[in-house]
Amino acid sequence: MYEVFFRSFNERVSLTKEEEEFVKQFLTPKKLRKKQFILQEGDVCKYICFVEKGALKSYSVDANGTESIIQFALEGWTISDLYSFLTAEPATYNIDALEDSELVLISKASHETLLEKLPKYETYIRLQITGAYIALQKRITSVISLPLEERYKNFIALYPNIAQRVPQHMIASYMGLTPETLSRVRKKMNLGK
Amino acid sequence: MYEVFFRSFNERVSLTKEEEEFVKQFLTPKKLRKKQFILQEGDVCKYICFVEKGALKSYSVDANGTESIIQFALEGWTISDLYSFLTAEPATYNIDALEDSELVLISKASHETLLEKLPKYETYIRLQITGAYIALQKRITSVISLPLEERYKNFIALYPNIAQRVPQHMIASYMGLTPETLSRVRKKMNLGK
DNA sequence: CGATTTTTTGAATCATATCAACGTACGTGG
């Protein structure tokens, strides 16, 4: 239990066995079935969710009911509506499971205590979010400056495992495209041959 | 000197006078003329730049020479090619001044020392980057899910001061549009009447 | 004022969305 979480943690900041035990007190395991929500728009986001196993997505839903996928999270990734988590305002995103999944939850109270009591936790969080920030900046750059084909190639190169595990229309959603358009982009690239 | 920087710092984590003095050792002031670069693509990004006064932009340039603006930074904001700064790989972004500006520079060595010696600095950095991450996530959401008009309205609502200070074609670039398209969007919204 | 930059406008072209239909794969219940 928590293997993936502590592997991720130790890759960034290495913990002693005692520190690991200390951290464990603040973690809650949670299993999620495919299609089950861990957060719904309008609710306050109570957890940072670390994915031990499985896959989730966060997304917003517009007036017509169209979903736009903000983030995918596979094993080793963290997902949350961070703004809602930090401010306790209602969430603007939904998060649900793409597959049966196992999560490690960190509540707000745990998060705050860990920040206070264990400097290495703050470092871990800082490094995590720095990585996430850099990735997002690349995503923005890609969206505003590259033609579709390039954007799609970048995505596949960066996240080959996501491309294999999630349906294509969700990748379209993540890219801000209709499924038909992504299908045609792929055709033009003639993938599969 | 450094007033804006320490105001920003103290808003997030309050420092004693002694701590401020300690931090000052690691800061370097720098003036930049309009159009002057602080970072060029291909060079390693050596500083985190805090804007005391003025305005800068970071941007990438594609094969045709078209600029895509990644970020604006006005007073109180921080700008850098964080990936290059952290990894010492060549930068993929350019950063230059939109107006005559005054910066506070933090070198890599200073950054590392401050992280090590002053826990409050790590907290400051963590909070800064968390805010930047949340803002970027909103920007992505806007780009992939909203129609142009809405995206433009959001931008104006969020950064009214940027809209007033930078030419419209740069806002188009930031949004990933041609200047003509943004001009027509504005016309349709009939702004100015 | 003159020179440069910025914004606007128009017309033609290209890209993406939309709507509808079809084919395929997959999983579930019979």
Add this chain to the structure above:
DNA sequence: CCACGTACGTTGATATGATTCAAAAAATCG
């Protein structure tokens, strides 16, 4: 194990929206 229903991907025709290129109007700066 088969049959059916559902979800997914593809294709085509058309409509809508954005880009491009060229030019003119407006604003800014020295």
